[in-house]
Amino acid sequence: MSATFVGMPAFPKAAREALSDTQLRRNLAHATGTIRAKRAAVVGEVDDWEELRLAGAAIKDNVLRHLDEHLLRLEKSLTDRGATVHWARDAAEACEIVASIARQHAVDEVVKVKSMATQEIGLNEALAAQGITAWETDLAELIVQLGDDLPSHILVPAIHRNRAEIREIFRSRMAAAGRPAPDDLSDRPAELAGAARLHLREKFLRARMAVSGANFAVAESGTLVVVESEGNGRMCLTLPEVLVSVVGIEKIVPTWSDLDVFLQLLPRSSTGERMNPYTSTWSGSTEGQEAHVVLLDNGRTRALADEVGRQALRCIRCSACLNVCPVYERTGGHAYGSVYPGPIGAILNPLLRGTGVDEQTDSLPYASSLCGACFDACPVRIDIPEVLVHLRAKVVDAHRSSPKAEAVAMKSASWVLADARRLNWAERGMGLAGRVLNRVGRKVMPGGRRALGRLPWPGSLWSNARDVPAPPVESFRSWWRREGRR
Amino acid sequence: MKVAVQVTCINDTMFPDTGKAVFTLLRRLGVEADFPAAQTCCAQPMVNTGYLDEAVPVVRNFVDAFAGYDAIVTPSGSCAGSARHQHSIVARRSGDARLREAVARTSPKVYELTEFLVDVLGVTDVGAYFPHRVTYHPTCHSLRMLGVGDRPLRLLREVRGLDLVELPAATECCGFGGTFAVKNAETSTAMGADKARHVLEAGAEVLVAGDNSCLLHIGGLLSRQRTGVRVMHLAEVLAGTEDAA
Ligand code: SF4
Numbered sequence: 001m002s003a004t005f006v007g008m009p010a011f012p013k014a015a016r017e018a019l020s021d022t023q024l025r026r027n028l029a030h031a032t033g034t035i036r037a038k039r040a041a042v043v044g045e046v047d048d049w050e051e052l053r054l055a056g057a058a059i060k061d062n063v064l065r066h067l068d069e070h071l072l073r074l075e076k077s078l079t080d081r082g083a084t085v086h087w088a089r090d091a092a093e094a095c096e097i098v099a100s101i102a103r104q105h106a107v108d109e110v111v112k113v114k115s116m117a118t119q120e121i122g123l124n125e126a127l128a129a130q131g132i133t134a135w136e137t138d139l140a141e142l143i144v145q146l147g148d149d150l151p152s153h154i155l156v157p158a159i160h161r162n163r164a165e166i167r168e169i170f171r172s173r174m175a176a177a178g179r180p181a182p183d184d185l186s187d188r189p190a191e192l193a194g195a196a197r198l199h200l201r202e203k204f205l206r207a208r209m210a211v212s213g214a215n216f217a218v219a220e221s222g223t224l225v226v227v228e229s230e231g232n233g234r235m236c237l238t239l240p241e242v243l244v245s246v247v248g249i250e251k252i253v254p255t256w257s258d259l260d261v262f263l264q265l266l267p268r269s270s271t272g273e274r275m276n277p278y279t280s281t282w283s284g285s286t287e288g289q290e291a292h293v294v295l296l297d298n299g300r301t302r303a304l305a306d307e308v309g310r311q312a313l314r315c316i317r318c319s320a321c322l323n324v325c326p327v328y329e330r331t332g333g334h335a336y337g338s339v340y341p342g343p344i345g346a347i348l349n350p351l352l353r354g355t356g357v358d359e360q361t362d363s364l365p366y367a368s369s370l371c372g373a374c375f376d377a378c379p380v381r382i383d384i385p386e387v388l389v390h391l392r393a394k395v396v397d398a399h400r401s402s403p404k405a406e407a408v409a410m411k412s413a414s415w416v417l418a419d420a421r422r423l424n425w426a427e428r429g430m431g432l433a434g435r436v437l438n439r440v441g442r443k444v445m446p447g448g449r450r451a452l453g454r455l456p457w458p459g460s461l462w463s464n465a466r467d468v469p470a471p472p473v474e475s476f477r478s479w480w481r482r483e484g485r486r
Numbered sequence: 487m488k489v490a491v492q493v494t495c496i497n498d499t500m501f502p503d504t505g506k507a508v509f510t511l512l513r514r515l516g517v518e519a520d521f522p523a524a525q526t527c528c529a530q531p532m533v534n535t536g537y538l539d540e541a542v543p544v545v546r547n548f549v550d551a552f553a554g555y556d557a558i559v560t561p562s563g564s565c566a567g568s569a570r571h572q573h574s575i576v577a578r579r580s581g582d583a584r585l586r587e588a589v590a591r592t593s594p595k596v597y598e599l600t601e602f603l604v605d606v607l608g609v610t611d612v613g614a615y616f617p618h619r620v621t622y623h624p625t626c627h628s629l630r631m632l633g634v635g636d637r638p639l640r641l642l643r644e645v646r647g648l649d650l651v652e653l654p655a656a657t658e659c660c661g662f663g664g665t666f667a668v669k670n671a672e673t674s675t676a677m678g679a680d681k682a683r684h685v686l687e688a689g690a691e692v693l694v695a696g697d698n699s700c701l702l703h704i705g706g707l708l709s710r711q712r713t714g715v716r717v718m719h720l721a722e723v724l725a726g727t728e729d730a731a
Pocket of ligand 1: 269321322344378379381382
């Protein structure tokens with residue numbers, strides 16, 4: 001019972017399929033529209049929002065600049081307080097650490113509180129391969145897991161599903177995973193939540209081991225912080241005997257007063273709430289519980305080495321950029337082929353995995369119109385458009401030894417545009433074409449210009465859906481020469 | 487003040503009327519602007535597609551063509567944004583110190599048309615006449631990269647005869663995005679189709695914006711769907727007068 005992003009097609013193809021899914025389009029437009037409005041309203045209430053954003057960015061930048069020192073400090077505070085710290089270079093190492101802890105305690109099932117890091121490393125699949133079942137306890141994660149589906153949003157992984165679909169998933173799949181859904185389950189949110197609560201309660205009470213992520217890790221006190229809105233996190237964190245937290249190494253904030261800034265930025269940016277319902281903090285191990293912390297790299301030091309791209313590691317996974325992104329709104333999260341979709345996914349995935357490695361990853365920096373809405377929304381001021389363009393350059397550079405048609409086109413455009421005389425010659429050619437086309441072009445566009453018909457490839461990429469005006473018979477340049485400088 | 491107009495490559499080759507309108511308008515306001523004939527393009531098509539090496543000679547041509555002017559006015563939020571925010575990246579990559587200096591000198595002098603009219607010339611009533619029902623689309627780069635704010639609307643509100651109607655979801659991207667329009671053609675079209683629908687909802691005869699590239703995209707959709715709605719560059723609206731009409 002688990003799907004995987006491995007082998008997803010490149011963005012344009014995946015997007016094409018999503019675009020024709022009318023239910024998905026409706027679910028997404030509705031959900032992102034609602035949360036967008038909510039976020040705008042609560043952000044508008046804060047007078048010093050811009051200062052908060054700047055503070056958040058500065059704290060994270062400082063952490064990233066001295067990441068080694070902060071990590072050692074975190075490790076020490078955690079160890080002092082009785083937690084066992086593990087370091088994982090990549091996904092395989094991290095999964096093996098968690099699995100071996102499970103084996104030591106002879107558990108064959110674990111409960112999980114939503115954690116992007118464990119999804120990033122494919123923990124559930126790795127555990128399943130060793131006969132250990134991982135149960136998601138976040139409502140949306142549960143929906144995704146039961147539906148043998150993939151998450152499509154950072155915060156609301158089942159955003160692409162509506163109530164009717166959720167009811168269907170619960171009715172047909174819950175029984176196989178534990179307590180079945182009631183026979184008369186309707187699609188009322190309260191009933192759906194009630195069914196999930198009963199289903200999950202059984203698992204919370206039974207589980208001896210839990211796996212969590214962390215939104216923040218406070219270095220000075222060795223405190224991990226989980227911010228959530230359902231209370232399932234608190235159940236996972238407190239009930240089991242063994243708690244393993246998988247934490248990306250960029251999650252550090254140095255002190256509690258730094259944490260304060262993010263606890264203001266995060267809820268407003270993510271769920272559009274002034275404050276989130278549950279904030280759990282724990283420092284090391286508590287009585288009767290064994291605590292492990294896996295500090296995960298998995299590409300983060302690669303991203304850190306990228307001067308322009310490293311700002312992506314400031315990300316606090318609030319999902320504000322997804323909710324305002326016009327591309328995400330239409331294609332949904334699956335098209336990005338990763339647990340990190342939307343604008344942040346379009347930069348984070350290539351930064352973590354590297355450019356020039358596979359076609360799917362290389363397609364992501366181009367999955368944006370560069371409209372800039374993500375930058376405006378980002379609570380830690382990640383200049384996503386800037387990083388996108390930077391990564392596009394890296395993708396192009398990675399393929400310079402085997403130039404595509406596009407590279408040839410760009411080279412010739414560059415040659416023409418580097419010198420006005422060359423451009424002038426090119427325009428004469430267009431003017432000639434314009435004279436012919438203006439005579440033979442049959443369609444007249446509103447305003448009176450003739451339109452070109454459907455063009456052969458690659459022009460068809462444009463003209464399949466959009467008319468193109470015929471070129472003018474005279475360029476501006478040649479008009480200016482003739483009579484402009486009166 | 488020595489003023490140059492950067493007509494932009496798209497306007498030069500596809501929309502010469504926009505360039506003409508800018509000159510008509512500036513002359514009417516008493517500004518004798520030049521068209522430095524050595525100009526070509528701001529290099530944005532290369533930069534935004536990731537071809538930074540290919541952008542270098544184009545940026546070099548840009549700074550050479552506009553050297554010696556106090557203000558460079560362009561009827562494109564996108565090209566102004568490119569000059570102000572991307573040329574330095576290209577120059578840094580080139581490793582050419584002379585180019586870096588030239589860019590540092592030139593970039594801050596680039597103004598998007600409405601910035602120049604409102605901030606430098608200090609006018610909002612440019613004496614224009616345009617008796618049509620118009621809606622205005624703030625293009626992403628003028629809105630977010632440059633932050634031109636309500637300057638275009640202030641100019642439009644002073645136009646005689648013009649009936650300005652609000653565009654629903656105005657600040658949403660139209661989906662053009664340069665090479666995005668062909669690399670992700672379906673997604674681009676889906677975004678543009680929503681924009682076109684909003685234009686129809688607004689009940690406008692004419693959609694006005696400050697970037698012909700976005701208008702090429704939205705206008706292409708409006709025309710394909712035979713909506714009868716025309717697109718027009720803001721400069722052309724502002725250049726119109728009662729005498730000319
Ligand atoms: S990039 Fe910014 S807006 Fe997007 S999820 Fe991260 S913190 Fe939030």
